[in-house]
Amino acid sequence: MFIINCPFCGEREQSEFKAGGEAHIERPKQPTELSDDEWAEYLFMRKNIKGIQFERWNHMHGCRKWFNMARDTSNDEIKAIYKIGEKPPIK
Amino acid sequence: MKNRYSIFSLIKNAFSYHENWEKAWKDPAPKKKYDAVIVGGGGHGLATAYYLAKKHNIKNIAVVEKGWIGGGNTGRNTTIIRSNYLWDASAGLYNHALKIWEDLSQELNYNVMFSQRGVMNLAHNLQDVRDLKRRTHANRLNGIDAEYLNTEEIKKFCPIINTSPHIRYPVLGGTLQRRAGTARHDAVAWGYARGADEMGVDIIQNCEVKAIKRNGDSVEGIETTKGFIKTNKIGVVAAGHSSVIANMAGLKLPLESKPLQALVSEPVKPIIDTVVMSNAVHAYVSQSDKGELVIGAGTDDYISYSQKGSHDIVEGTLNAILELYPIFSRMRMLRQWGGIVDISPDASPIISKTSIKGLYFNCGWGTGGFKATPGSGDLFAHTIANDEPHELNAAFNINRFVSGDLVDEHGAAAVAH
Numbered sequence: 001m002f003i004i005n006c007p008f009c010g011e012r013e014q015s016e017f018k019a020g021g022e023a024h025i026e027r028p029k030q031p032t033e034l035s036d037d038e039w040a041e042y043l044f045m046r047k048n049i050k051g052i053q054f055e056r057w058n059h060m061h062g063c064r065k066w067f068n069m070a071r072d073t074s075n076d077e078i079k080a081i082y083k084i085g086e087k088p089p090i091k
Numbered sequence: 092m093k094n095r096y097s098i099f100s101l102i103k104n105a106f107s108y109h110e111n112w113e114k115a116w117k118d119p120a121p122k123k124k125y126d127a128v129i130v131g132g133g134g135h136g137l138a139t140a141y142y143l144a145k146k147h148n149i150k151n152i153a154v155v156e157k158g159w160i161g162g163g164n165t166g167r168n169t170t171i172i173r174s175n176y177l178w179d180a181s182a183g184l185y186n187h188a189l190k191i192w193e194d195l196s197q198e199l200n201y202n203v204m205f206s207q208r209g210v211m212n213l214a215h216n217l218q219d220v221r222d223l224k225r226r227t228h229a230n231r232l233n234g235i236d237a238e239y240l241n242t243e244e245i246k247k248f249c250p251i252i253n254t255s256p257h258i259r260y261p262v263l264g265g266t267l268q269r270r271a272g273t274a275r276h277d278a279v280a281w282g283y284a285r286g287a288d289e290m291g292v293d294i295i296q297n298c299e300v301k302a303i304k305r306n307g308d309s310v311e312g313i314e315t316t317k318g319f320i321k322t323n324k325i326g327v328v329a330a331g332h333s334s335v336i337a338n339m340a341g342l343k344l345p346l347e348s349k350p351l352q353a354l355v356s357e358p359v360k361p362i363i364d365t366v367v368m369s370n371a372v373h374a375y376v377s378q379s380d381k382g383e384l385v386i387g388a389g390t391d392d393y394i395s396y397s398q399k400g401s402h403d404i405v406e407g408t409l410n411a412i413l414e415l416y417p418i419f420s421r422m423r424m425l426r427q428w429g430g431i432v433d434i435s436p437d438a439s440p441i442i443s444k445t446s447i448k449g450l451y452f453n454c455g456w457g458t459g460g461f462k463a464t465p466g467s468g469d470l471f472a473h474t475i476a477n478d479e480p481h482e483l484n485a486a487f488n489i490n491r492f493v494s495g496d497l498v499d500e501h502g503a504a505a506v507a508h
Contacts, residue, residue: 001401015403019393021347040493044345044436048334050396073348074396 002076007083008063020056022046023068024088050074054088093289095200115281116288121295121317125153127324127475128313130300130336132156133165134276135453135460136328137283137294138468139475144290146469147476152292153322154284155315157299161280164330164460167430169353169387171366171377172462173210173271175230175237180486180498181439182233187483188466189270195465201282203274204380208365210271211240211249213415215260215371223266230268238267249365251418258414260372273366273377279464303340309448310340326451326475331396331431333454340450344441345492346433349390350400351458352408354427358382362418372411383425386412390432390458400429432457437491439498442471442484451475452489 002014028034028042047053053073058066070080070090080089094100094113104112127143129136132154143149154160172192174185196202214220223239230237245265246254254262284294295317302314303325312321327336331348358381368375375387388408391400405427413420435441435455440463442453453471456463470484480488486498 001403013403014393015401019391021394036493036495040345041343044492045343046334046345046347047338047343048346048348048394048433049338050332050335050348053394055394073394076395076397076399 002078004057004069004078005081006059006062006065007067007081008065009059012059012062016059016061018058018060020058020066022048023054023056052079052090056084093285096202115285116294119293119295121153121155121293121298121315121320122151124151124321125293126151126322127326128152128320128322129154129326129328130313131163131328131330132160132280132284132294132296133163133328133330134161134279134283134464135330135456135467135471136326137280137287138464139326139328139453139471140292140294140468141283141287141290142469142472143476144287144292147472149476150291152287153320154287154292154294155298155300155313155320156294156296157316159296160284160294161277164430164432165276165280165464167353167428168276168461169375169377169385170273170276170461171210171271171368171375171387172205172274173268174235174462175210175212175226175266175268175271176500177226177229178498178500179233181500182230182235183483184440184466184470184487185463186233186235187470188463191465191469192274193270195279195282199282199286201278201285203278203282205272205274207270207272208377209248209267209269210366210368211245211265211267213245213265213367213369213371214263215369216263219371220264223264227266236268236270238269240265240267249363249367251363251416252367253415253417260414262415271366275380276461283468300336300339303336303450305340305447308446310450323449324451324475325449326453326471328453328471330454330456330460331433333433333452337452340445340447342445342447342450344452344454344489345436346455347394348396348431348433349393350395350397350429351390351432352388352400352404352427352429354386354388354405354424355379355383356386356419356422357425359384359422367415369411369415372415374408374411374415376412376416384419384422390434396431398429398431432460434458437497437499438501440467440487441489442467442474442487443480443489444474444478445489
């Protein structure tokens with residue numbers, strides 16, 4: 001368990017939030033023109049990184065807004081929190 | 092040839108105060124080259140090496156393990172074994188494993204303490220009842236023993252369950268697979284390790300894979316903390332770390348690694364002689380031979396490799412346990428731990444070749460891999476030796492995520508494995 005600093009509400013317990021998985025996966029602009037491989041890549045394939053991962057979170061039991069997070073998945077340390085649509089502030 | 096374990100060897104060694112037992116497996120330094128290397132020394136990896144040596148006559152094999160054998164999810168699961176899965180492909184896979192379990196102690200000359208004490212799955216609402224009845228019929232059509240029990244029959248089979256109609260999620264019925272049960276998880280790893288070692292397999296512990304060397308579309312070897320090992324066949328059975336290894340070869344897998352927690356209570360006298368699982372309230376419980384209640388919790392929903400989980404998951408599980416078993420209200424919990432499980436989109440495993448020649452993956456077992464250990468090893472060994480899947484694991488190829496031919500056990504089987 002860890003504390004998450006919601007950009008809209010401030011510090012809250014992680015149990016108030018819902019993890020939304022890997023961030024910055026763009027929905028294909030022309031879905032009808034994708035091959036099966038490209039669909040599989042978009043739908044199923046994940047980086048599943050051990051280390052700094054960029055991911056989406058939703059403050060489900062709070063403001064219910066989405067935001068992005070950079071977190072070290074090897075020790076659950078949060079490195080940065082930034083808004084949806086923004087580029088990650090760290091590498 | 093190793094000394095066989097028997098009552099006579101036990102008596103003989105008692106005379107020397109058990110100080111002269113032969114080592115169950117050696118601790119060799121890696122050779123320069125192997126015919127096949129298995130990455131991951133858990134139950135599945137060791138079983139794979141065992142069956143490769145035994146059934147496919149490949150003797151020059153190494154199992155490389157970054158920690159100690161059986162120290163990952165093999166030693167962290169709640170040891171439940173069952174095969175009552177809904178879909179035909181899953182039924183074939185898990186029942187294959189269950190059949191091997193039934194003779195495993197004799198085969199390995201190692202007591203894996205397989206105990207067919209039965210596994211019950213409870214229904215708490217009408218949809219559960221319909222789903223479990225459907226699954227019972229599907230199981231029977233696949234030759235898997237399954238019974239549907241009503242509330243009175245459940246109370247009779249496991250008297251400590253609270254079957255009052257007035258609890259929040261009343262017990263409306265459930266299924267029972269009598270051939271299902273539990274086994275001693277460490278013994279499974281140790282037994283396979285001893286058996287594989289006897290056939291010449293090198294079990295190399297404290298040896299972490301750092302890179303996979305490729306030559307175009309095929310593999311040439313692995314770079315490890317104990318040096319470079321040349322091989323043309325690499326079988327990866329790294330559970331929660333599968334994506335990390337895949338990344339070394341430039342592959343992406345359809346997996347997410349998440350913490351799954353379990354806990355045990357202080358030991359008490361025998362009180363529950365079966366395994367009871369509940370999907371809806373997400374709690375499952377059995378009792379170990381030492382007397383501890385073994386309780387499985389759910390996964391956290393975020394990706395993590397930290398082998399810790401959130402406290403609220405444990406709290407939710409214990410709430411459910413206490414409602415179903417009020418008798419445990421003053422029981423104290425002794426230990427809690429987490430393991431990292433690799434969850435696939437359809438909650439079914441991947442036992443498959445990959446786009447890289449000589450690189451094979453056995454992963455995606457998620458929250459329920461222990462029960463499949465012998466079958467998984469057997470089928471993965473077949474896949475590696477023949478460069479083709481066995482008919483029982485053909486459906487569990489990695490291309491199903493491209494073709495869409497998923498084995499969707501999410502919701503179909505018990506969420507808790």
